[in-house]
Every structure is written in structure tokens, then in C-alpha cells.
Amino acid sequence: MFGRGPSKKSDNTKFYEILGVPKTAAPEDLKKAYKKAAIKNHPDKGGDPEKFKELAQAYEVLSDPEKREIYDQYGEDALKEGMGGGGGGHDPFDIFSSFFGGGSPFGGGSSRGRRQRRGEDVVHPLKVSLEDVYLGTMKKLSLSRNALCSKCNGKGSKSGASLKCGGCQGTGMKVTIRQLGPGMIQQMQHACNECRGTGETISDKDRCPQCKGDKVIPEKKVLEVNVEKGMQHSQKLTFEGQADEAPDTVTGDIVFVLQQKEHPKFKRKGEDLFVEHTISLTEALCGFQFVLTHLDGRNLLIKSNPGEVVKPDSYKAISDEGMPIYQRPFMKGKLYIHFTVEFPDSLSPDQTKAIEAVLPKPSTTQLSDMEIDECEETTLHDVNIEDEMRRKAQAQREAYDDDEDDDDHPGGAQRVQCAQQ
Numbered sequence: 288m289f290g291r292g293p294s295k296k297s298d299n300t301k302f303y304e305i306l307g308v309p310k311t312a313a314p315e316d317l318k319k320a321y322k323k324a325a326i327k328n329h330p331d332k333g334g335d336p337e338k339f340k341e342l343a344q345a346y347e348v349l350s351d352p353e354k355r356e357i358y359d360q361y362g363e364d365a366l367k368e369g370m371g372g373g374g375g376g377h378d379p380f381d382i383f384s385s386f387f388g389g390g391s392p393f394g395g396g397s398s399r400g401r402r403q404r405r406g407e408d409v410v411h412p413l414k415v416s417l418e419d420v421y422l423g424t425m426k427k428l429s430l431s432r433n434a435l436c437s438k439c440n441g442k443g444s445k446s447g448a449s450l451k452c453g454g455c456q457g458t459g460m461k462v463t464i465r466q467l468g469p470g471m472i473q474q475m476q477h478a479c480n481e482c483r484g485t486g487e488t489i490s491d492k493d494r495c496p497q498c499k500g501d502k503v504i505p506e507k508k509v510l511e512v513n514v515e516k517g518m519q520h521s522q523k524l525t526f527e528g529q530a531d532e533a534p535d536t537v538t539g540d541i542v543f544v545l546q547q548k549e550h551p552k553f554k555r556k557g558e559d560l561f562v563e564h565t566i567s568l569t570e571a572l573c574g575f576q577f578v579l580t581h582l583d584g585r586n587l588l589i590k591s592n593p594g595e596v597v598k599p600d601s602y603k604a605i606s607d608e609g610m611p612i613y614q615r616p617f618m619k620g621k622l623y624i625h626f627t628v629e630f631p632d633s634l635s636p637d638q639t640k641a642i643e644a645v646l647p648k649p650s651t652t653q654l655s656d657m658e659i660d661e662c663e664e665t666t667l668h669d670v671n672i673e674d675e676m677r678r679k680a681q682a683q684r685e686a687y688d689d690d691e692d693d694d695d696h697p698g699g700a701q702r703v704q705c706a707q708q
Contacts, residue, residue, distance in 0.1 A: 303345075404537070423616070433533070434506045453481075458479075568631060
């Protein structure tokens, strides 16, 4: 009943416009258009990396018959929601290289081949309330990161040139030898202090005035984190290529890990919600009704069925009032109510007689006075079973520790006796 398509049709012309082809374009026309535009916008040719990425995403979707059909009917949003396996998941350089036998048409290897080192991912915990993952929310977060200097394009110098560091011969590392003793030496490797591990030096006159030769500058970045309905505790939201930038380095990702906070009323277990509710003995026997305010502010009227008796420690469930299911927000789990029945501390004789008059007779056989006289009387008293078990366990541990102490000193008393003789 919930269908495959989104609630409304989104833009289904953008990818055709990116490639510069009509919606009726044949597969051969798509290939020609992509190849021509990708060569023009390839980063190795000074093209726009974002435009190059958009071209690859558009071609990946439109060249796949199933994805193209979904895109034509429902637009890009449907692909993002997981229909047809999604769109834009492949590396744009891999898609481009597939046209040239896995290589580059420009010779000398691609820029991706030269940039083998990958920067570290930056992981941030993101605290969310149960209401956040029930309703969905957007959080704007301001972060600091290093970005390539825009004035020198990450070169660190005005001229764009650098010199090989003489201190480390361009390796970025130095080896220090220390003598530990006669015939014994120790080699230690550490980053070169002259070039700070870069293997390059820049003359003072040629240093970039903006980054002072550091090649990167600090910047503030605001990310919009879309917390969707039904997301789970510890679920990760990844922003690809948004971590610290560095020269000749593939930028790492910023990863947010959801940390769901405890809720004072509701407990979540997967797709279901649990709530505790205490009723009186009268309500358990004669019926009850109460209002439960849900996470979205709705008031639910909860009431027992006519003639129903609610037993202590029992559960009742309400379908479709649990958590929304991730990426299927119109489907929900169950809401479970755990009932605790509160009994009165005591009853008067009149109350006891009145209750006995309406309740079923006891199933146990009544004892005669003679049978009672032959029994020993006992007295019941209140007890906290958890405290009782805790004390017993502590006593057992102490007794075990005493036994171990005795085992560690065998014959101790005998040795003392011998010393006194």
C-alpha cells in the first residue's frame, strides 16, 4: 500500500540537461555527449571537478535502463531513496577511464593515480533525542577544517614552485643514529624539522602571503545533517570529501555517528516503543482509561476492553504507533504498554467481606480447626528480594576469599607451633 514511488514527483530533467541531450536520446548519443563533456571538464585538463562529478553521475543513471526508467518517472529523489539501487555511487574517474581501457587519454597517468594518499576521516558524535529520530530533523553544524589555500592553489608559493629539502633530500624523513654502548647503535626515524615532513622547501621571498607557505588555511564550514525518521543509535551519516584538505591527498570524509539520548517516558527497541504504566487494583479488575502523549504531541486514549482483567506484569500492544521504519516512514512498529498493578497495603474486614462476595470462591479446601491445631503457625514479613540476594552473594564471595587465604598458607598453625617448641 505504500508503493515504490515518492509522495511527489521531483525533477527528472536535470541529468539530461547536464549532458546536453534530449530526454529521447539513444544510448549511443548519451555516450558521445558524456565523453565529449567529460574530456573538456576533466580535472587533469584544468576542468571543474564538481562539473566532472555531475557528468559522471548523470551518465551512470541514464546509461542504466532500470535507473533511467525510475528517474524518468519519479526523478532524482526516488534514486536517493533507494529505488533501483541508488544513483551516483561509482567513482567518476572509474566511469571516465572505462572509455579508454582503464587509462587516461591525456598520458602520464591521471591525477587520481598520482594522488594515492588518502586523508583521515573525521568522526563526530551527534546527540539526538528520541523525538528527533521519530519526527526527523535537520541540524546545522559549524565545523573548522583545513582547506587548500585559494591564493596559491595549495602550492605554498607565489610562483607555484618549490625546492627539494636539503635536510632530508626530499624524503620528508630524517634518520638519527644514537650510540647505546660499545658496538651498539639505535636508528630513529622522524619527520624532517626543516620541511615539517613535506620534503619541500619554499624560499621566504616566494612564500604565499595568504597561507605563509603552509599550503592550507583554516576555514569554517557549516554542514546540514539530515536526521531521517527511524534512524538508529550508532547509525553513521557520511559527508564525502569534507574533512581536512591537504596537497596531493584525497580528502577524507566527515562522519557523524548518531547518539540517541535516553527518554524519560519511552524506551526504544528497534522499531518498537515501550512505555511503563501503573494502574490500581480497581482499574485492573473493573477497567481503566488514560491519555498518553506521544512523541509527536498527539494524545492517545488508552482504555481497556469491557470486562477485561489486566494481570500484573502484563503487556498490551498498539499497532502502528511505534517508531517509523527507516526509509519507509509511513510504516511503523508497535507501541507496547507494560502494566504494573498497584495493590492496597491492607483491607478492612468489611472490605474483605465485600470483595469475597463478588469474587470467585477460593479453589483451596477449607481447613478444619483440628487440622489447623496440628500445624505450626508462621509469620509472613515483607522482604526486598533483590537486597536479600545481593547480601547472600556478598557473603558467599567473602567466604570464598577466606578459603583462598587459607589455601595460600597451608600448615600455618603447625609452623607456629613448631616455632614455640
